[in-house]
Amino acid sequence: xxxxxxxxxxxxxxxxxxxxxxxxxxxxxxxxxxxxxxxxxxxxxxxxxxxxxxxxxxxxxxxxxxxxxxxxxxxxxxxxxxxxxxxxxxxxxxxxxxxxxxxxxxxxxxxxxxxxxxxxxxxxxxxxxxxxxxxxxxxxxxxxxxxxxxxxxxxxxxxxxxxxxxxxxxxxxxxxxxxxxxxxxxxxxxxxxxxxxxxxxxxxxxxxxxxxxxxxxxxxxxxxxxxxxxxxxxxxxxxxxxxxxxxxxxxxxxxxxxxxxxxxxxxxxxxxxxxxxxxxxxxxxxxxxxxxxxxxxxxxxxxxxxxxxxxxxxxxxxxxxxxxxxx
Amino acid sequence: xxxxxxxxxxxxxxxxxxxxxxxxxxxxxxxxxxxxxxxxxxxxxxxxxxxxxxxxxxxxxxxxxxxxxxxxxxxxxxxxxxxxxxxxxxxxxxxxxxxxxxxxxxxxxxxxxxxxxxxxxxxxxxxxxxxxxxxxxxxxxxxxxxxxxxxxxxxxxxxxxxxxxxxxxxxxxxxxxxxxxxxxxxxxxxxxxxxxxxxxxxxxxxxxxxxxxxxxxxxxxxxxxxxxxxxxxxxxxxxxxxxxxxxxxxxxxxxxxxxxxxxxxxxxxxxxxxxxxxxxxxxxxxxxxxxxxxxxxxxxxxxxxxxxxxxxxxxxxxxxxxxxxxxxxxxxxxxxxxxxxxxxxxxxxxxxxxxxxxxxxxxxxxxxxxxxxxxxxxxxxxxxxxxxxxxxxxxxxxxxxxxxxxxxxxxxxxxxxxxxxxxxxxxxxxxxxxxxxxxxxxxxxxxxxxxxxxxxxxxxxxxxxxxxxxxxxxxxxxxxxxxxxxxxxxxxxxxxxxxxxxxxx
Numbered sequence: 001x002x003x004x005x006x007x008x009x010x011x012x013x014x015x016x017x018x019x020x021x022x023x024x025x026x027x028x029x030x031x032x033x034x035x036x037x038x039x040x041x042x043x044x045x046x047x048x049x050x051x052x053x054x055x056x057x058x059x060x061x062x063x064x065x066x067x068x069x070x071x072x073x074x075x076x077x078x079x080x081x082x083x084x085x086x087x088x089x090x091x092x093x094x095x096x097x098x099x100x101x102x103x104x105x106x107x108x109x110x111x112x113x114x115x116x117x118x119x120x121x122x123x124x125x126x127x128x129x130x131x132x133x134x135x136x137x138x139x140x141x142x143x144x145x146x147x148x149x150x151x152x153x154x155x156x157x158x159x160x161x162x163x164x165x166x167x168x169x170x171x172x173x174x175x176x177x178x179x180x181x182x183x184x185x186x187x188x189x190x191x192x193x194x195x196x197x198x199x200x201x202x203x204x205x206x207x208x209x210x211x212x213x214x215x216x217x218x219x220x221x222x223x224x225x226x227x228x229x230x231x232x233x234x235x236x237x238x239x240x241x242x243x244x245x246x247x248x249x250x251x252x253x254x255x256x257x258x259x260x261x262x263x264x265x266x267x268x269x270x271x272x273x274x275x276x277x278x279x280x281x282x283x284x285x286x287x288x289x290x291x292x293x294x295x296x297x298x299x300x301x302x303x304x305x306x307x308x309x310x311x312x313x314x315x316x317x318x319x320x321x322x323x324x325x326x327x
Numbered sequence: 328x329x330x331x332x333x334x335x336x337x338x339x340x341x342x343x344x345x346x347x348x349x350x351x352x353x354x355x356x357x358x359x360x361x362x363x364x365x366x367x368x369x370x371x372x373x374x375x376x377x378x379x380x381x382x383x384x385x386x387x388x389x390x391x392x393x394x395x396x397x398x399x400x401x402x403x404x405x406x407x408x409x410x411x412x413x414x415x416x417x418x419x420x421x422x423x424x425x426x427x428x429x430x431x432x433x434x435x436x437x438x439x440x441x442x443x444x445x446x447x448x449x450x451x452x453x454x455x456x457x458x459x460x461x462x463x464x465x466x467x468x469x470x471x472x473x474x475x476x477x478x479x480x481x482x483x484x485x486x487x488x489x490x491x492x493x494x495x496x497x498x499x500x501x502x503x504x505x506x507x508x509x510x511x512x513x514x515x516x517x518x519x520x521x522x523x524x525x526x527x528x529x530x531x532x533x534x535x536x537x538x539x540x541x542x543x544x545x546x547x548x549x550x551x552x553x554x555x556x557x558x559x560x561x562x563x564x565x566x567x568x569x570x571x572x573x574x575x576x577x578x579x580x581x582x583x584x585x586x587x588x589x590x591x592x593x594x595x596x597x598x599x600x601x602x603x604x605x606x607x608x609x610x611x612x613x614x615x616x617x618x619x620x621x622x623x624x625x626x627x628x629x630x631x632x633x634x635x636x637x638x639x640x641x642x643x644x645x646x647x648x649x650x651x652x653x654x655x656x657x658x659x660x661x662x663x664x665x666x667x668x669x670x671x672x673x674x675x676x677x678x679x680x681x682x683x684x685x686x687x688x689x690x691x692x693x694x695x696x697x698x699x700x701x702x703x704x705x706x707x708x709x710x711x712x713x714x715x716x717x718x719x720x721x722x723x724x725x726x727x728x729x730x731x732x733x734x735x736x737x738x739x740x741x742x743x744x745x746x747x748x749x750x751x752x753x754x755x756x757x758x759x760x761x762x763x764x765x766x767x768x769x770x771x772x773x774x775x776x777x778x779x780x781x782x783x784x785x786x787x788x789x790x791x792x793x794x795x796x797x798x799x800x801x802x803x804x805x806x807x808x809x810x811x812x813x814x815x816x817x818x819x820x821x822x823x824x825x826x827x828x829x830x831x832x
Contacts, residue, residue: 030710030711032711032713032714033714036710036717037713039374043749044454045748046454050446050453054449082367083366084367084502093518149553156553157556164553164554164557165550165551166521166543166545167520272546273549275519275554277517277518277520281519282519285364290710
């Protein structure tokens with residue numbers, strides 16, 4: 001297992017180099033440049049040339065790439081062109097918010113999706129089965145921004161204690177205060193803010209999980225060993241949970257891993273609708289401003305997190321299913 | 328078991344209620360919604376409106392634009408522009424201190440402008456002040472700017488540059504934690520979330536009435552409106568959802584304030600390449616812009632039909648220019664005069680992903696079809712779009728807007744002078760060049776100045792380098808518990824008088 005992890009980590013290196021080159025080329029070769037974005041409609045030719053020289057954009061691309069890449073290896077992602085703040089600072093001050101939103105969404109999705117899937121699978125063909133699957137179909141089909149605006153207009157506007165936008169303390173900080181000082185107020189306040197955006201982000205994932213759990217469980221429940229377990233006289237609930245669900249979870253874990261990764265990048269719409277101060281918003285703003293260092297740094301950071309999540313997913317297979325071993 | 332649960336639930340709800348009470352904005356804090364986060368807070372480096380919305384509460388220029396767009400005293404109490412517009416003289420306030428207590432002097436003014444004019448500092452707006460040759464400090468409270476060429480309108484640019492402190496301005500994190508002389512002091516900033524300011528009790532204009540100001544960045548227009556309606560923000564200006572304006576104006580507990588803005592939207596024509604190099608074809612297209620329809624249907628009445636480049640509220644505005652009323656018939660006649668048969672013209676119309684511009688493009692496409700012009704609409708991402716217009720002549724028509732057109736020089740010289748830096752359509756007319764150059768050498772209050780710019784407008788509108796679509800309008804929303812605020816035609820100055828505002832919720 002240890003060797004497997006090391007090998008996977010080493011494999012990440014060429015992948016990340018490839019990603020860095022790709023991102024670099026994409027941002028630098030797409031039309032529009034950061035100086036023109038900075039100066040806007042009022043740009044004059046002289047101003048553009050003057051500032052390009054100040055920022056070093058008049059150098060050849062390979063020179064610019066190596067200058068950036070050698071610093072990035074040392075952990076220095078450069079400085080934002082627009083804000084003159086280190087990219088590391090900009091990313092790390094938002095990373096917590098993005099991870100928090102993604103994790104809470106995943107928790108909501110799992111804690112609702114799996115029970116719905118089980119519920120539907122064990123009542124296959126019944127009205128309840130159809131109803132839950134229709135609900136999940138709607139969940140998958142709703143665009144996140146629309147759901148977000150609906151939640152704001154019909155839930156937050158009516159329920160006073162749900163805020164309309166923004167973020168207060170972090171959930172992690174809330175948990176810390178709860179454990180160390182036995183005070184729940186910080187945690188509750190943090191949850192108040194994260195609840196709606198996490199729901200908007202988590203609903204489609206919940207629906208996917210529900211559908212996948214249902215089909216996967218149905219397949220497993222048709223297996224011989226399930227019949228054996230039932231023949232032994234085990235309770236139906238034990239058979240489903242202990243023998244069925246555990247084996248049915250593998251594809252669900254895969255999907256959770258992939259979805260979690262895409263949530264980190266794809267949360268940008270939710271972050272914009274709810275004015276959530278996350279990395280997605282930072283990177284998308286940076287793209288429209290052609291703030292190259294932020295785009296490059298942000299995408300690289302997401303790529304690293306994504307590959308780590310994938311690694312964790314692969315490791316967790318072995319935990320759920322002991323038949324899977326890594327040499 | 329059940330009892331234990333209900334106790335827990337009750338406790339939770341009580342806690343939430345307490346929290347809500349805390350979360351509701353109190354009378355001590357003015358919560359302002361903003362369409363975007365500030366990029367930074369150093370006026371020498373910023374170019375965007377959201378940054379200046381905040382900067383103009385913390386710092387002040389020498390002179391500023393009042394709500395009626397007249398220059399009024401800020402850090403300068405008196406000023407004078409010489410007859411040849413080559414020398415500007417300022418008398419500065421003597422009772423002003425920076426937020427850290429250090430007195431404000433003419434050295435700070437000199438420092439700010441010399442910093443901007445030093446090419447090594449990379450100040451994006453250096454070009455606005457490039458005519459300043461030297462700055463002479465007469466004494467601590469008197470300063471003279473000498474120009475290397477006449478520029479009667481430099482004063483308006485000076486009104487856009489808040490003064491930064493010499494003793495603090497080079498601090499590495501000044502851009503994130505500035506000090507100024509303004510009514511509110513910077514306290515803290517959580518980017519993409521909130522910026523907190525506190526009253527400057529020693530403000531020369533009197534201590535602010537509301538003790539705290541919080542700026543909240545809410546990028547999505549619909550969310551900002553919902554947050555406003557829920558009472559989580561007290562006030563905001565700009566980015567009001569046009570489709571909601573009628574409902575908001577009818578609502579009894581929402582105050583809607585509107586004023587003509589400082590900008591306009593237009594169709595830019597390529598006057599050098601392709602069919603539009605013929606002035607009659609450009610005039611024909613201008614007749615195809617259904618201005619009333621666009622203002623009414625697309626902008627929901629926010630704005631007024633466009634006439635020329637100079638805002639109607641400025642004294643230089645010329646009402647007697649040629650008008651291009653919406654008429655397919657006239658367009659057909661002009662095309663026939665130009666010797667173009669129906670169906671013969673294909674035009675590429677570019678726009679960025681701005682929804683309003685996209686709808687205008689579609690409408691124009693339809694109207695042009697009626698007159699036998701085929702318009703192909705191409706939508707590009709903002710960066711790519713700007714690069715196309717600014718760096719190539721690979722387009723026939725583009726849709727763009729200008730904001731902050733505070734005087735006729737700003738509204739015309741960069742756009743219509745042969746050497747104008749933003750003359751993307753390569754328009755050229757000797758008389759217009761002459762007039763625009765001449766205008767800078769004449770004091771802006773004079774009748775001569777007005778005559779010069781009225782003639783320039785007459786020519787420009789007749790020769791149609793632009794098809795003017797509409798003048799912009801600024802819209803502000805606030806709750807009835809907010810008092811003493813007027814919507815400002817220039818969005819960046821919206822909160823400059825925040826110290827006079829009141830809140831009684």
